[in-house]
Each structure stands twice: as structure tokens, then as C-alpha cells.
Amino acid sequence: MAETKLEADWLHREDLAMLVDALGAEDMRWVGGSVRDTLLGIEVADIDAATMHEPQEVIRRLKEAGIRSVPTGLDHGTITALMPGGPVEITTLRKDVSTDGRRATVAFASNWRDDAARRDFTINALYAHPVTGLVTDYFGGLEDLAARRVRFIGNAHERIREDHLRILRYFRFQARFGSQLDEIAEQACSELAETLKGLSRERVAKELLLLLGLPDPHSTVARMRKLGVMQVVMPESGAHQLDVLERLIAREKAERVKPDGLRRLAAMVPTVPPVAETIASRLRLSRAQRERLVSVSKRLADDAENARALAYRKGMEIAVDRVLLVGGSIEKLRGWEVPTFPLKGGEIVQRGVGAGPEVARILQGIQNLWVAEGFPDRERVLSLLDEELERREQAS
Structure with missing residues (x-):
């Protein structure tokens, strides 16, 4: 069992010291991503703690200390402490009783090693003492972290059979942290x-969206396809889509655009709207995500040229997606605010046009001209209205 010392500014937060006092330093440990990321020198996003106390005792102790809590996962022993510096998930030590690949039945455990043994990867099973900072490593996680190797705890096949999602988690962690491949893990996946x-x-x-949202997941996604994993998740995505993904990532980097999982997913989807609908439905995406995915699947070669018109009609997010996916620059969109059409139907009625479909037709026609001319000011819009009404009068 290897040990090292954890050092980070977050360890000295006053609110976390309150939490340690409430639970008892010997009865809790920092665990998981916060320990792993600190050791890698990565900014810590979430802080998790493991404790020997059972959930009701955790709730009682937090209440006595004046710390608000929410039972976010009571069945699995998780309580979230609402701390001034951000929420902290506190989970009672656990061990698996039974698993079926989709969910696990757990029992509370009484020692740290049992809790560590049920975790997925060695780099996620590192525990840090809240006062001394000493890291306890039961399964060689420190060595794997140094080697940038993502390795299952114990037998990879067994760990995947316990929870099938660990296949995708393996590739996500590999894309984020890994450099040295684990052949045993990949064979099992x-x-x-x-x-x-x-x-x-x-x-x-x-x-899948978490994986695709990482800085550069292309090589990992390509390996998933080579190993037959991607074909199970997205059978519609072929070698061409991998090329599209690679080009998109390069374009994002060139344009200094933050990675986006759904945009990358759109790269993996054929440009056939019904297929995009099928994928969105199968993945149970939200309505907004579905609409975005389908709209992006309708991208056209001239989207970059018409970037602002696209942003006006489809929204800035979709415009950025489509422009990047066709290999264009988003310079026209950078810092540009989508304008509001400076004409109302009531103004057309005031000019003598009877209320009804004709007003809507005129309004739409002028709006189309306004967009085509690059969103000129209201004076030009009123001029376009004058021209349209004059044509109507001459035609009658």
C-alpha cells in the first residue's frame, strides 16, 4: 500500500474544516476525483468524501454543526452537504451485495478497503486524510496515475459485468487522463x-456527451470504433463521421471555441435529418438537444457565408455549430448580437393594409430582404415597406 501527501489550497478552506469537525477526521476521507485531480495538478471541480458514519448519523452530525444537507442518494448512502464554498457529496462506506450490470445492491461497509474495492478504476480509489493529507492507495492507483494508465480494479471483465456503463467510463477516463493503453481493459470492453x-x-x-466534450476525444472514439464499441452505441456513425469529428476539433481549436459534446455528437451523425431524429430519440435527448442535433444535420456548404442570417433564424448556438462543421470561420459571429426586426405588423395595418394574412406576408417579405441586406437600420426597413406598399398600389 503506497502513500503520498496531498497538498492543495482547497484542503484549507474554512467551510471544509467545519465539515471535518462535524464528521470527525478519523471517520472520513476525501476520495475520488478531488484527490486524483489534485495529484495531477488539475483544477478540482467537485469534492467528495467517504465516511464510516451511516447516512442518518451524517445528517444528525451536520445538523448539529449548523450545516444544511440534502439526501441526494439516500438509498446508496449519499448525503450532500451544502457548504459556502460549494456542495460536498458525503457517501457512507459501501460494498456490493449484488449487481446485474445496470444497478447494484449495496450494503454499508466498515473499512476503507472494502469501499475502495467496489470502485471502478485504481485512479479513482485514492483516499486522503482530511488533516494530514496522507493518501492511501489500496490498488496501485498512484503508480497508474504517474503512468497515465486507466486500469480496472481487479478483473476487468467482472467489473464491467457489475456495471456495463464502465465500458464508456473507461474510454472517457482514457481520453481525459490516459496515455498508456491497458490492453486487458480494452479487450474486456x-x-x-x-x-x-x-x-x-x-x-x-x-x-457519450461527457466523452465527446473533452478537449480531444478523436483518437479515443476511433479506438472505440476499432474495438466494436461505437458500433453498439451509434451504429449509424462510420469512418466518414470520424473524419468529420477530427476536422471539427481542429476547427474549434483554430477558432478558439470551447469544446461542446452535442456539437461533437452532431459530427458523428450523418447529414440526414431523419437519421438525426432516430439517434436523438434512441439516446433520449432533451427536446432542445434533439432540435439542435436535427438542425445541425441540415447544414449547408454556404452556412459560413450566411453565418449571421443563420444565427438570426436558428440561434447563435446552432449557427456556430453549423459554421464550424462546414469548416468555416465564426469571425462574423464573434461579439455580434442577434438584432430584433425593427418592424411590427401593426405599423403595416396603420398604413392601410387590412389585418390578416396579407400583413403577415408583407412582414415576412420585408424581413427576408432585411436579413439578405445584412440587417440595416429601421430607416431602411421603412423604406422597404414604402417600396412594397407602392408595388401593391401599382398592381391594384
């Missing part, structure tokens, strides 16, 4: 890829 079909689509979609 390949051989058990079909088990992903038994998972809820929401869980699959969440992991």
Missing part, C-alpha cells in the same frame, strides 16, 4: 460491448 444495449439510453447519452 471489446468483448463485452454488446452489454451496453441493456443500459438506459439516458445513462449512455450522458457518458
